[in-house]
Amino acid sequence: MPNVSMTVNGKQVSQEVEGRTLLSAFLREKLDLTGTHIGCDTSQCGACVVHVDGKSVKSCTLLAVQADGASVTTIEGLAQGDDLHPMQAAFRDCHGLQCGFCTPGMVMSAVDLLQHNPDPSDREIREWLEGNICRCTGYHNIVKAVKQAAQSMKGQQAAAAE
Amino acid sequence: MKPPVFEFAAPDSLEHCLDLLERYGDEAKPIAGGQSLMPLLNLRMAAPAVVIDIARVPDFHALRIEDRTVRVGPMVRQRVMETNTDLRARVPLLAEAVGLIGHVATRSRGTIVGSMCHADPAAELPVCATLLGAEFAVASKGGTRTIDADSFFLDALMTTLEPEEIVTGVHLPTAMPGVGYAFDEVSRRRGDFALVAVAAAVGLSDDGLVTSADIAIGGASGRPERFPLTETALSGRRIEEAPLREIAREVCDRLEPESDLHASADYRRRISEELMTRVLADAASRARKDLTREHAL
Numbered sequence: 001m002p003n004v005s006m007t008v009n010g011k012q013v014s015q016e017v018e019g020r021t022l023l024s025a026f027l028r029e030k031l032d033l034t035g036t037h038i039g040c041d042t043s044q045c046g047a048c049v050v051h052v053d054g055k056s057v058k059s060c061t062l063l064a065v066q067a068d069g070a071s072v073t074t075i076e077g078l079a080q081g082d083d084l085h086p087m088q089a090a091f092r093d094c095h096g097l098q099c100g101f102c103t104p105g106m107v108m109s110a111v112d113l114l115q116h117n118p119d120p121s122d123r124e125i126r127e128w129l130e131g132n133i134c135r136c137t138g139y140h141n142i143v144k145a146v147k148q149a150a151q152s153m154k155g156q157q158a159a160a161a162e
Numbered sequence: 163m164k165p166p167v168f169e170f171a172a173p174d175s176l177e178h179c180l181d182l183l184e185r186y187g188d189e190a191k192p193i194a195g196g197q198s199l200m201p202l203l204n205l206r207m208a209a210p211a212v213v214i215d216i217a218r219v220p221d222f223h224a225l226r227i228e229d230r231t232v233r234v235g236p237m238v239r240q241r242v243m244e245t246n247t248d249l250r251a252r253v254p255l256l257a258e259a260v261g262l263i264g265h266v267a268t269r270s271r272g273t274i275v276g277s278m279c280h281a282d283p284a285a286e287l288p289v290c291a292t293l294l295g296a297e298f299a300v301a302s303k304g305g306t307r308t309i310d311a312d313s314f315f316l317d318a319l320m321t322t323l324e325p326e327e328i329v330t331g332v333h334l335p336t337a338m339p340g341v342g343y344a345f346d347e348v349s350r351r352r353g354d355f356a357l358v359a360v361a362a363a364v365g366l367s368d369d370g371l372v373t374s375a376d377i378a379i380g381g382a383s384g385r386p387e388r389f390p391l392t393e394t395a396l397s398g399r400r401i402e403e404a405p406l407r408e409i410a411r412e413v414c415d416r417l418e419p420e421s422d423l424h425a426s427a428d429y430r431r432r433i434s435e436e437l438m439t440r441v442l443a444d445a446a447s448r449a450r451k452d453l454t455r456e457h458a459l
Contacts, residue, residue: 018167019168019169020170020203022165025164041205042201043200043201043265043267043268046265049267056267057267057270057271058268060164060200061197061201061268061271062196062271063170063193063196063200063213065170065215066193066196066215109267112266127352131264131266131267131353
């Protein structure tokens with residue numbers, strides 16, 4: 001069996017896996033990082049979005065062996081100890097979730113959006129999140145949460161610059 | 163585990179890649195970004211004995227932007243077409259079409275060449291390749307050859323690539339001065355495959371008369387179809403005086419789309435006509451802007 005080594009949430013991991021192991025299954029079943037959810041397995045729903053080398057990807061359509069040598073960030077890697085990432089905090093404040101199934105993927109996609117576009121419009125947020133499906137919220141509060149996170153992250157950056 | 167069992171190979175050179183293809187032939191399937199193959203594996207609609215990951219071949223990541231040609235290696239991601247402004251200016255047709263493929267997270271992985279080789283009849287990039295007359299550089303243990311887009315796409319999910327061959331790059335002609343390009347499609351949801359997708363290129367003379375026109379359609383048959391329209395009533399006219407609707411209808415009469423659960427053949431024909439009318443007008447208006455800009459320089 002092939003051996004894969006990667007950095008997951010800052011920690012080096014190395015394991016033997018079957019070639020057919022999906023990154024989503026590797027994270028959940030081998031590393032116990034069950035925050036990454038599995039919905040459709042055909043890259044439509046977005047519940048499994050993680051960052052690979054800083055870019056958001058759907059971990060259900062990526063083999064673990066394809067991520068050999070990569071740096072992976074999952075939803076578990078966002079908070080600093082007990083302090084939620086501003087995006088997580090904003091989703092909680094704005095009620096950007098109900099059942100929570102889509103939330104990890106939604107948050108990971110939204111964090112990637114702000115890396116590219118720190119001040120997105122409603123339309124830009126909706127277009128960026130078109131690969132993340134939510135069946136509860138109607139998206140309205142998700143958009144609100146992303147806008148709030150953008151504001152609070154700008155605030156943090158300004159404070160850090162002073 | 164969703165995908166069926168397969169052997170995984172990750173060659174680090176073209177030579178090694180070709181050795182594997184020769185040894186396993188149609189038992190093997192190369193994987194680039196995997197955004198077409200992985201869903202098929204997860205649904206167990208594909209069951210190759212060997213999956214060959216081509217991402218570790220350094221040359222396959224090359225993107226060369228030259229004056230008249232853009233050479234795209236098989237590992238160049240679709241997302242690059244969205245974010246590289248020089249590339250977007252050279253091949254504006256692909257720049258417009260790429261945003262309609264899947265979602266950001268799939269375009270981060272999916273490759274330009276991979277989508278073309280998958281040859282879904284409703285996919286955007288094969289339509290672009292067909293309109294532009296792209297050329298596929300192909301290698302096998304036996305040597306190299308070049309296949310033009312017209313001969314490359316055979317039928318739904320089928321190309322003329324032999325099992326022991328691999329595409330080492332697609333060569334896209336860059337935008338020509340005085341020619342405008344446009345792409346549009348109708349799909350059920352954003353990011354879905356198109357029901358019908360249409361691309362157009364229209365060239366104008368300095369005084370705004372149509373000198374060349376071409377159209378390519380995807381989703382209306384098993385492969386993208388190209389229709390040269392230069393020898394029609396479009397030529398020598400200003401676009402707003404040309405009988406676009408009639409010309410589109412004539413082309414549509416030659417289409418034989420199929421009905422499936424997404425759309426009837428009749429609906430596909432009707433949206434083909436509408437899309438053709440729109441992209442011809444859009445392409446001409448972009449050609450005019452291009453000319454105005456040239457004159458201003």
